[in-house]
Amino acid sequence: MIPINKPWLDDDAKQEVLNVLDENALTSPAKNGGKRVQAFENLLKSYLKVKHVIAVNSGTSAIHAALLSLGIKPGDEVLLPSFTFVATANSVVATGAKPVFVDINKNDYTIDVSDVVKKINKNTKAILPVHLYGHPSDMDEINSIAKDNSLKVVEDSCQSLGSLYDQKQTGIMGNLGCFSFYASKVLTTGEGGAIVTSDDDLYEKLLMIRNHGMVNGYDTEIFGLNLRLPEVSAAIGIAQMRKLDKMLEMRKTNAKLLFDGLKKFEQKCLLTLPYEPENKKFNWYLFTIGFKENSQRDLIKNALIKEEIGATVYYDPPIHKTPYYSHSNDLNSDTFLSNTVWAWNHVLSLPVHPLITEADINKILKTFENNLQ
Ligand SMILES: Cc1ncc(COP(=O)(O)O)c(C=O)c1O
Structure with a gap:
């Protein structure tokens, strides 16, 4: 795995x-x-x-x-x-x-x-x-x-x-x-x-x-x-x-490989990739994609898991939908957070950490190729 x-x-x-x-x-x-x-x-x-x-x-x-x-x-x-x-x-x-x-931005969560x-x-x-x-x-x-x-x-x-x-x-x-x-x-x-x-x-x-x-x-x-x-x-x-600097550099390299390999799916409007705005630099803790369709997100997630790649939805569910928070009138009330609910249903995070290899990344990309059109 x-x-x-x-x-x-x-x-x-x-x-x-x-x-x-x-x-x-x-x-x-x-x-x-x-x-x-x-x-x-x-x-x-x-x-x-x-x-x-x-x-x-x-x-x-x-x-x-x-x-x-x-x-x-x-x-x-x-x-x-x-x-x-x-x-x-x-x-x-x-x-x-x-x-x-409070709700989130749809572009960077x-x-x-x-x-x-x-x-x-x-x-x-x-x-x-x-x-x-x-x-x-x-x-x-x-x-x-x-x-x-x-x-x-x-x-x-x-x-x-x-x-x-x-x-x-x-x-x-x-x-x-x-x-x-x-x-x-x-x-x-x-x-x-x-x-x-x-x-x-x-x-x-x-x-x-x-x-x-x-x-x-x-x-x-x-x-x-x-x-x-x-x-x-x-x-x-x-x-x-x-070795923090080295670990961050390796995450950046892996993120670039994922980004380049997935770009064509963004061009086909099937998903959006994470972009660093000019004034921000990411540490690439996670590489998180927003899919256009919930069904395609789930299909890719399941296909990746079948290939033993730990793709994960952070966060499923968001806090206000967890039993403790949603059942407490004091804590949740009837908050509706449209972008949060959208993100819950459309995001998927991929591994980008220093211990994944280029072969692992190619396996991830291949799974997209085989399942997403
Ligand atoms: C956004 C966020 N807040 C808080 C925490 C809590 O940190 P810890 O697990 O070290 O208690 C975590 C990590 O688990 C987190 O990702």
């Missing part, structure tokens, strides 16, 4: 992990975290060009902690797309606030800023755009809406490490940015995440939130949890950072 994503681990990562085991230093409850956590944070800091990085144990924890640090609480509303992984909305619910779902404006009310406290598939959201417009309405911006950059908007890394343009290092991501620590910010006060708060709200020992000052990243995970992250 060619999975949709796969971590690329090597001897360097193994050695880093063995070093942690040899030193018998698996974790640290210190305010600034353990030795490897700090080293991993420093590498991320210089890569992203941001003042502060707080490593945590998942992307979900990162978003939850970011919202807590902003004081998001019951009665507040947070605007976010429904077309994302459910963790984005779950993190809002975990604070007691209400997730309010990121949050539709005109719908953001329509959904702002007196309870709205924050916008939570998602850089889905590694496609950066329209950050200038989002930040300007946030400024005009005194809202905070938390970027869900869980899928977008390495993507650029106006030459800037995603995650550093809002008040806070959140990354995931889950095993499927462009850079992995197994499970893991990070919050980034340039705000000194939020940074100090987040250090506490990561560690039960404590500063020195048992002096809990604010509400916090155990969100610490284990040292073994940070060690894997350090090794992954050394």
Whole structure:
């Protein structure tokens, strides 16, 4: 099976992990975290060009902690797309606030800023755009809406490490940015995440939130949890950072091969391919196609799966159609999101990760040739 994503681990990562085991230093409850956590944070800091990085144990924890640090609480509303992984909305619910779902753009599947404006009310406290598939959201417009309405911006950059908007890394343009290092991501620590910010006060708060709200020992000052990243995970992250540029370059090469091979189907108006606008660079976390016909999407998906290629629909269903969210009057109401529903029925993501070979890509292209006309 060619999975949709796969971590690329090597001897360097193994050695880093063995070093942690040899030193018998698996974790640290210190305010600034353990030795490897700090080293991993420093590498991320210089890569992203941001003042502060707080490593945590998942992307979900990162978003939850970011919202807590902003004081998001019951009665507040947070605007976010429904077309994302459910963790984005779950993190809002975990604070007691209400997730309010916003539609997406049909061309790149990121949050539709005109719908953001329509959904702002007196309870709205924050916008939570998602850089889905590694496609950066329209950050200038989002930040300007946030400024005009005194809202905070938390970027869900869980899928977008390495993507650029106006030459800037995603995650550093809002008040806070959140990354995931889950095993499927462009850079992995197994499970893991990070919050980034340039705000000194939020940074100090987040250090506490990561560690039960404590500063020195048992002096809990604010509400916090155990969100610490284990040292073994940070060690894997350090090794992954050394080859991040190479991994991103390989994704780009694979994306180009897919793009060139599928172009003719776009010319026949059977599908649309992912395009990088002039001011955005994708990290090619996923290569996502929009089919004209739902039936052709499903036909190609099934044919690829038969060929053992892990083509996947992200997200089926979108959050507001999941049982938990659609059955809760408080959470979903009767939201109708036309582009979200369209995307749910028409998109398909293909593997583009560094471990697929040119032969695998040719197999994908052949499956299109044999099944799509
Ligand atoms: C868009 C998005 N948000 C949030 C998350 C949550 O990250 P994690 O799985 O590390 O908790 C993920 C990844 O799984 C994601 O893709």
